[in-house]
Amino acid sequence: MTIESPHRLWLLLGVAALLLAYLRMQRRRSRYAVRFTNLRLLDRVAPHRPAWRRHVPAGLFLAMLALLVVGFSRPAADVEVPRERATVMIAVDVSTSMLADDVDPDRLTAAKDAAVKFAGKLPDEFNVGLVAFAGSAAVIVPPGTDRAALRAGIRRLAEGSTGVQGTAIGEAIDTSLGAIKQLDPQANADPPPARIVLLSDGANTSGRDPEAAGEEAVAAKVPVHTIAFGTPTGSVDRGGRAIRVPVDGETLHAVAEQTSGGYHEAASSAELRAVYEDIGTSVGYQTKRMDISARFIGLGLLLALGAAMGSMVWFSRLP
Incomplete structure (x- = not known):
């Protein structure tokens, strides 16, 4: 004092x-x-x-x-106070590899549960939106303060819900940036403080180049926090045949470093929740006199x- x-x-x-x-x-x-x-x-x-x-x-x-x-x-x-107009976009990978059961009960279900808990711990004043991506990306819930709508959107996430196979990390970043720009009428002239939290288990395989999307995030001053979720031994069952889908965080690490965000690795539900809590402390408040x-x-x-x-x-x- x-x-x-x-x-x-x-x-x-x-x-x-x-x-x-x-x-x-x-x-x-x-x-x-x-x-x-x-x-x-x-x-x-x-x-x-x-x-x-x-x-x-x-x-x-x-x-x-x-x-x-x-x-x-x-x-x-x-005093720590919530940031005014602060916006957090949660981008979740819904590609087929997210059905791997190396994380109990599977990667996607664990990711959805952790995302719900993360959103619930953010200040009520925050705008939180949801993007799903596989071979393409789509806004499932536009950024806003309606937590019930956000929870419902997260629960609706399912494998292949974007309709295109693959992992489009660059498209996920680009779509998230677009949603931030449409937050309110003054978002273009006066961008809100924002963060993107992107969770995936693999490298980029389709869509826009993540590095180019990262450059746009840098220009917009929007850090991208990335989470590589899964283990090197992950696999999915396709027609009775196990297909290996080891986690690959190289692209996610590069994007986080490029945009001044944080890169995290999580190999279990507990580790993923801890990562989200760590991210929440960095975006949740700002100190004011x-x-x-x-x-x-x-x-x-x-x-x-x-x-x-x-x-x-x-x-x-x-x-």
């Missing part, structure tokens, strides 16, 4: 002066009571002395003044109410 107007803290000397004056008055009162020699008569005149309770309203009042002075001095702190004087003023007002209530209950008057 920092103080934007530290010179105003000099007012705390006034609070300290009031405290010293109060202590001095209490000391004078105790001396006067001792000079009252007829203690039996004093007990009859004031049999129920408030003892410590008479100091509570005064203590709360002085604490209130101190908090108000601190609030008046404009305290500020670094914010005025927090309201916290001190609010607490000071609560202490003022406490002082007033204590004085009314114990002494039938306001302090």
Whole structure:
């Protein structure tokens, strides 16, 4: 925490002066009571002395003044807040190789579950969209804040849902960038802060060159975080014959490096969830210096109410 107007803290000397004056008055009162020699008569005149309770309203009042002075001095702190208009596009590979069961129960199902959890942990203010890609790419859910629609879109993902076989990483990036540009009417003139999170298990085999798509992402200042999901021993069953589909992250690594994103490898559902959580911390918030004087003023007002209530209950008057 920092103080934007530290010179105003000099007012705390006034609070300290009031405290010293109060202590001095209490000391004078105790001396006067001792000079009252007829203690039996004093007990009859004031049999129920408030003892410590008479100091509570005064203590709360002085604490209130101190908090108000601190609030008046404009305290500020670094606070993590969701990025305004922030957009995250999740691009999921739905090619045939994603049916490999080297990840329980299979790569695609595990990827869908992890994507749902990742989206659920992003701030509600974030716009999140979904792209499915195999030999081509398509926007399944345009970026927005409707998490129910996003979850439904992720659940609908199925192998071959784009209708074209292959793995088009470049097309997935290009389609995601297009969805970001259509976020709102000012997206072209004032692009929102955005990220693309792309999950695949193989190298690019069709569509646009990933390097060319990466150059567009660099120009748009949109980092691409890539996840190579699967193991080297993966295989799919086709007509009773096992076809090997080992994970290949070379292209994904190159794209992430080109766009200043992060490259990750995940060989299990647990590792994939951990990767998503790591990505979420990097795109979720930005640190801003914010005025927090309201916290001190609010607490000071609560202490003022406490002082007033204590004085009314114990002494039938306001302090």
